[in-house]
Amino acid sequence: FLTFLPLYEGFFIIFGFSTLLSQNYRLLPIRAMTIPSQGGMPIGFGGGARVFGAGAGIGPSDHLLLGLAAIAILSLFYGIFVLRPRTKGGKQGPPVVTSSPVSSLPIVGTIIEFGKSPVKMVQRCYEDYGPVFTVPFLHKRLTFLIGPEAQEPFFKASDEVLSQNEVYGFMKPVFGPGIVYDASKRNRQTQFQSMAHGLRTSRLKGYTAKIEMETRQYLKTWGESGELDLFHALSELTILTSSRCLHGDDVRENIFKEVSELYHDLDQGLTPLTVFFPNAPTKAHQKRNAARQKMVELFSKVIKNRRDNPDVKHSDGTDILSIFMDVKYKDGSPITDEQVTGLLIALLFAGQHTSCITSTWTSLFILNNPEITKRIVEEQKNIFDSQPDASVDYKMVNEDMPLLHNSMKEALRLCPPLILLIRYALKDVKVQAAGKSYTIPKGDMVLISPSVGMRIPEVFKDPNKFDPDRFGPGREEDKSSPFAYMGFGGGMHSCMGQNFAFVQVKTILSVLFREFELEMVSEKMPEIDYAAMVVGPKGDCRVRYKKRKPSQ
DSSP states (O other): OGGGTHHHHHHHHHHHHHHHHHHHTTOSOOBOEEEOOBTTBOOSSSSSEEESSBTOOOOHHHHHHHHHHHHHHHHHHHIIIIIHHHHTTOTTSOOBOOOOSSOOOTTTHHHHHHHHOHHHHHHHHHHHHOSEEEEEETTEEEEEEOSHHHHHHHHHOOTTTEESHHHHGGGHHHHOTTSGGGSOHHHHHHHHHHHHHHTSHHHHHHHHHHHHHHHHHHHGGGOSEEEEEHHHHHHHHHHHHHHHHHTOHHHHHHTHHHHHHHHHHHHHTOOHHHHHOTTOOOHHHHHHHHHHHHHHHHHHHHHHHHHHOTTSOSSOSOSHHHHHHTOBOTTSOBOOHHHHHHHHHHHHHHHHHHHHHHHHHHHHHHHTOHHHHHHHHHHHHHHHTTSTTOOOOHHHHHHSOHHHHHHHHHHHHHSOSOSOEEEEESSOEEEEETTEEEEEOTTOEEEEOHHHHTTOTTTSSSTTSOOGGGGSTTTOGGGSSTTSOOBTBOGGGSOTTHHHHHHHHHHHHHHHHHHEEEEESSSSOOEEETTSSSOEEESOOEEEEEEOOTTO
């Protein structure tokens, strides 16, 4: 969906021309006016010229001028929307996609195809044009890099070459001012450093116990047996565990219900329209704005209470809120309560959808494969049979569950939550791929597609098959190239929360598969919902569950 950003600028060009034409071609109710002549000589279009409007007369010379104006405007549109996007880039420019099997209409054919299915279009263009190609999108150019070799500069380039700021600015109303991509470079570095500090290994060890506790409490509500929507259940469980780790005990136990409701309004305020017009006066945006303001008020009270009562145990001190409260920027200024709240919202947004979607896909893929299900259960038995009452610890999750780990990696390969990653080229970018050299010109939107790039048969054997063993010893297909696997991005902008995500999802599923026998209600896997902002399952995600007996 972020790829539609180039339309934003194009809309105003089109809107400007349409407004101009509406004023001159009787589309607005403007009263006819007559400009008087001077000294017997006509001004304008003869004797007394009429300004075009309702009831205005149009003479022969008027038709000629209108025709010339129309030709000029059409020529301008053709140059902006057709010639420039197709000729920019020079001799080493990527091949340009000029046609689409979906529609033969010039300019809009590829747009229609993209709107129907971005992944199918990118796959089609990769097969027809190779690993580097450009799709003109009105007056903008979208240049795609597909495959490990072509993707390398995308992951290696600095922000001074391929920038994220120009792409993700529409998130400002959600996160608030001065947060992440709305922050200065120096402040953004400080914010990222504080996030990384909160997600380091020493803290993950403490988070494991919290995630297990929340999971066991939640599963107690299921009863002995039943049927439920696994996607919905894991979504609820993900935000419970995230709140415990990110916000702290005082927030989780006292105001979680309010925070989760406000998060829902923030989440619903992120729509496709938001990408184009982040401040459009829609009901969803109004609720989003009100929710963010209320969230700031809630967390400001929490922060004030913690600071006013330092001797009271509000949490164990490992939550990320505690870290954010102490942030100071390089100029010595302290972080504001609003910015602390914005960072918490940003982290919750980054992890909530991706973790609940990944845990759902991982579970469903395992359950859809009886042999893998059996092996997963055996793996858990091997760890816990000798110590049935043992708690999950970080070492177990990180080292002793290779099949569960690889199953999660494989689910991310087949169903990455983000189908497109985007940058804006601030400078020309050199790309080598398939024995050819390309130059991506400054001003292009540069994209990769994990959904397409991680299903290339030359990189991943039998790419459409769920096969977690492809990451195991002797195969390790993900290591065939540094940028073959993109489950958590890559390079300097790889997801800093990936270790937390592995701990969170694997801890939840370890408890789930040990506590219950599970089977899918549907005989087939749900489809991938490419229409969603963050891509998840579409279809029947129900499972039947039955409490395991101690011997099982």
